[in-house]
Amino acid sequence: MTVGPGRARGSLERERRQAYWLVAPAVLVLAAVALYPILAAVWLSLHRFILVFGERRFVGLGNYAYLLGDARFWSALGNTAYFTVVAVGVELLLAVPLALLLQRAFPGRGLLRAAVLVPWAIPTVVSARLWAWMFNPDYGLINRLLLGSDINWLGAPGYALHAAILVDVWKTTPFVALLVLAGLQGIPEDLYKAARVDGASPWRTFRSITLPLLKPALLLAVLFRSLDAFRVFDAIYVLTEGGPANTTETLSIYAYKTLMRSGDFGYGSTLSVATFLCVVVLAAVWLRLLGRQEEAR
Amino acid sequence: MRQRAGLGTALAVVAFLTFFLGPFFWQVLTSLWPDGELTRSWPSHLTLESYVSVLWGRPFLRVVLNSLVVAALTTVFCLVIGSAAAFALAKLEFRGKGLLLSAALAVSMFPPIATVSPLYLILRAVGLRDSLVGLALPYATFAMPLTLWVLTSFFRQLPDELYRAARVDGCTPFQAFRRVLLPLAAPGLATTAILVFIFAWNEFLFALTFLTTPEKRTVPVAISLFASEYREPWGEIAAASVVATLPLVVLTVLFQRRIVSGLTAGAVKE
């Protein structure tokens, strides 16, 4: 925007200077808590650095070379990717009908809207604990409901990661539904009216009007959620700590264990930098898709 | 036809309500379940024993207090610094604006694990390891971008004329911000405050790493370590969870509209 035409150039200059002063603290904070640490992590990742013994020496790209041959890293990457894809996919599948429901006028809509936010507001750690109790093989609600089942949800490879996914779905579907709902509300009512006049079936209306116009909102939801799911830590740490047999170990868990359990800050930093790079790549891909979407419009 | 649609809606509502609220109610029920009877299929009676032992038998109130302190500190810190920046981003012309907003967005996508080791070393170096104040700083990693985005979109919604009028009346940009726009952005500030508060209250990784003294633990850390310290007292864990969650649930239900608008403002309005 521009200031009134009567104002002199100097005033504009002053405004600019004040603007810098106003944003400076925020910039400083961001630099201190994000920019510097990420650069420092890269620097640390070039060292063998055993915190406990103060062992610290430069090893160049040695840690990265080891990383490429580290089967545990690749399996953690695979687990993380699987977790992200399945969790976000299921969340979308649940969120779209939920958003459509929330858009309708029916008695108790306010209640439902408030109710779906409850899982979102509960701390992840608490929801993980809550589900851990429900997953308890002997006394948990789930095995009680599946009469006679003695599935060891959190202890058996094959089940544990899916149990973690369920916890994530429970917690974050509401957020996705809200994003979708905001998208739905942006679709002009006239289009639906026209479709009704043409006698289109509800499914057709959904397929040819709602879904295409919802695409930007869906893509955005996928962007946010996949980046969030990719760094999953809390839920898995509480549910399984990465076990059994590392089948639920995600990149964040592996990096955390290496850093804080073993105190290996060198290789641990390498793992965290690798996680960061994965997120960057993921974000770049999504932003690109999103950009293409914008252009198409 | 109409009736069938109504029935379908009702079924869907019930299904979603069961899925989202069922586990929470199960937790509440567990917290009231007598301790020795958890292995039974149904409690013979309900009791508040678990609450009594959580609130008076453990330093749990202290833990709740810690979380309040950290979350409140983070909220105040980010709002004070973030509102000024958000105002400038929304209403003033300067170079690097787009860059700053994208940078904030990028930071909000940082996996916390990527910064945890350097932050640990920094906090240790400045003597803020194992301190609640020291914890509020790293919380800015996620809280500051959130503040910037939500507040910027709120300031943008305020008409430019307001700002221009204030300037014509002789206010400096900063005065215009403090005297005119900031009070008008109060709903936006409240929304942001609630969101930052909830995010800070729920944060786990940093709290787990930077705090070592049991008396300084925050709610998520305390709840995650409950079982390991004692013999998996599920009833008490449930009671503690309910105590730790209830304020959030009340806050969410009360401010539901604001939270939704805040969550979607940053994301969709752009």
Place this chain on the structure above:
Amino acid sequence: MVRSFFVVLVLGVSVLSAGCRRGGGSGSEDGRDGAGSTRLVLKYQPLWGPPEPFRELLAGFERDNPGVTLVTEALPNSSDLAHQFFLTSLEGGAKDFDVLVADVVWVPEFARAGWIADLSAEFPPERLREEFLPGPVEAVVVEGRTYAVPWYLDVGVLYYRTDLVPRAPRTYAELERFALDAKAKVPGIQGYVWQGRQYEGLSCNVFEALWGHGGHAMGENGRVLLETEAGREALAYLRGLLVSGVSPETVMGFGEEEARRIFQEGRAVFMRNWPYAWSEAQKEGSPIRGKVGMAPLPTVSGEPGFGTLGGYQLAVNAHVSPERRKLAAKLISHLTSPEANLVLAVHYARNPPRAAVYDDARLKESSPFIAGLREMAERAKPRPVTPYYNLISDVLQSEFSAAVAGLRSPEESLKRAQKQVDHLMGEGR
């Protein structure tokens, strides 16, 4: 509404932070309260059992040392988490506790890191060797200096149901046969429960199986050697327990407590656990009271097996002042005396690390089963003794877990473990 929310927020912060300062202030640097009394902090893992006898033990120290107030602070029960706590607090130079318990495998590491004080003056290694059992002494004496004093000793043992099996099995084959026989007789009962979750307890179970197959894990020059024939056999044996149904699949999620609960409810024939489970099992109202026996772990050959040496040692935080260090050493001496050994044995079923206590008439009378554990205690074997143990334990846990879960063959697991262990210990670089 909005404004009042803020007012509440700001008020809340100021009130709470004031409370915070007060609360935090009580643990001031030198730990002195106003009246010249000294506050000595002991960090330990809660002893399961009645709190009174231990409280009385601590009170005894306060009586002997007027002006000293003892404060106990609990550590997370899980050894991994407790280690993480020490890693971040001791590495950060924490001074807020004086005496700490250290797991057997931590002493070499903490000593090398300079986190725990050299106690050789107060507790010369020669004296320890005379008075204590060999296993724990090896764990606390690092390069000829004493860094900790054994507090109580743990050793992996086999629990069995005297009403369901003829006698304690001596070989692995016997264990499997007895378990399957009992399972056929008693519907719904599990055979053998142990610790299969991905955590340190699993490593203990694996090392016991390794020794039971005649193997060992320490190679030359302090290298931890995993790729051995006995190692492969050990992992194959543990996996086989799950495959044959001797152990339920759920053991993959078990720690000590999960296993104990199943066993205590009378739902398992055999259990591998530490001695603490005994007093729980024999408690009034326990469904298996009087029907439990304890024996050395079985082996391939039928020789009594080695149990993993566990238990805790008391050490002094190296960051505290010399005067506090002296007082801390005094507290350790009090807590590791023969009398204290006896209290821990009688009331908490913790095995005495002092050899002589096993011959004490009072122990024989009130806890004959502990007195009878002497042979097992002497066969308690430490996991690889190296300052790097903690660094590699995470690798061991995950690879052992993979083999037990059947995700990888024992060969493959050990190969991967060896590669990572060599990398972490700085070999092959």
